[in-house]
Amino acid sequence: MMLSRRRFLGYGGAGMLAIAAGCRPANLNLLPSEDDVAALKRLPLTDRMQLAKLKNNLLGYPINMNTPPEAFFAWRKQLNEAGIGMFAFNNVGNPFKESPIPYNTHDFEREVIQRFGKRYAFPSDDTWGFLSHSGTDSNMHGMYMGRTILKGRTGRLPKAYFTKEAHYSVQILRDLLGLETVFVDTLPDGGMDPNDLAQKLAANRSQPALVIATIGTTFKGAVDSIDRIQDALQGHPSYVHLDAALFGGYLPFTPHADEVAYRLPGKPAPRYDSIAVSCHKFLGFPAPAGLFITTQSHFDEFNALFTRIHNPEYIHHVPGTITCSRDSVKPAEFYFFSTPEAMAQMTEDAQAMLQNTDYFLQQMQSQFPKLDAVRANALSNTIYFKNPGDRIVKKYSLATMHLEIERQPQDYAHAVVMPHVNRQVIDAFMIDLKSASVNL
Known part of the structure; x- marks a missing residue:
């Protein structure tokens, strides 16, 4: 996927005009001071890097934690080179009408x-x-x-x-x-x-x-x-x-x-x-x-x-x-x-996701029947079950709610099987459930 020459020149030219007009910050090329370097070292980037490695453990909320393909980041780079994101573009108003601000998408x-x-x-x-x-x-x-x-x-x-x-x-x-x-x-x-x-x-x-x-x-x-x-x-x-x-x-x-x-x-x-x-x-x-x-x-x-x-x-x-x-x-x-390529990938992801939801439910019902796992319908990628305890809830960021099922109040949790939740993640979750309590 490439920006057309006309679109690139339109955006890129706008970016060059902005810099030529004096919009570039005067101190852009200054090296950071010793205080700046010390402040950067204090930022919890190492902690964040460790957390990023555990992103596939997010089961409780419907966020796709897969990293987009390299082609997406290449597209981002093209947009950046064309000036989009380099200064203040604005999509004010109706996107199906001409805008008075030419710097829009x-x-x-x-x-x-x-x-x-x-x-x-x-x-x-x-x-x-x-x-x-x-x-x-x-x-x-x-x-x-x-x-x-x-x-x-x-x-x-x-x-x-x-x-x-x-x-x-x-x-x-x-x-x-x-x-x-x-x-x-x-x-x-x-x-x-x-x-x-x-x-x-x-x-x-x-x-x-x-x-x-x-x-x-x-x-x-x-x-x-x-x-x-x-x-x-x-x-x-x-x-x-x-x-x-x-x-x-x-x-x-x-x-x-x-x-x-x-x-x-x-x-x-x-x-x-x-x-x-x-x-x-x-x-x-x-x-x-x-x-x-x-x-x-x-x-x-x-x-x-x-x-x-x-x-x-x-x-x-x-x-x-x-x-x-x-x-x-x-x-x-x-x-x-x-794009057609992205939508083709979504078709594969959707099929795998629903199959993995089937697998998740089967494993829950066969290994942990006392948790009463429920899937509302065959369209759903969500499974809810009795709350398995704080350790599991915290490790997998499970959403929890107090529900009344058949007039019986009970604390429940749910897992949402998103594209990043593959069978390895599901199997690891089952192993953790098994070790969490002998009462499950």
């Missing part, structure tokens, strides 16, 4: 959204989005867009419908947006109960519904059924935002891709309105970032309402994003993950 950002939009079965001529700061940032934009559109259509604020299994950020964002919450009951596996949703919609007919459906709940790895949610919503003004932070990263690369498809083949009705996916989870981007994808038509409806509270004159257009200045380096770097 909107072109990379648009291509990323189009390529991933295709993975989620958005129409090629009706796709809009941007690269956000994180999955939570993407959820914020989805919920704000839903709130704005529904209020514009009905004149009334919607109520927010989600389950207590949803990510904690949803509750924070609901509070931030000033929305009343309607908690929907869950099925035994932790997914949203569509029958309870229907009953609660009936009890709140006067207000529209902003439904936040979760594809891969935070602790149990349950999947809310989008199609059954849509059945329950028939006739009720609604907007469905999909929090697919983890599962939305890998499901498009598996036979289960339909679970996160905006539209199914042969069925014209859309299944949801917007989607949030984290880039640093399965996709493996080495810093927090998120995808937010919706339709251009939804964005246009939202932006017409957004215009009433935003003066577009300063940046020559209504930005369509809550955040103003946005990182330009991340979209350019993340472009690497939208």
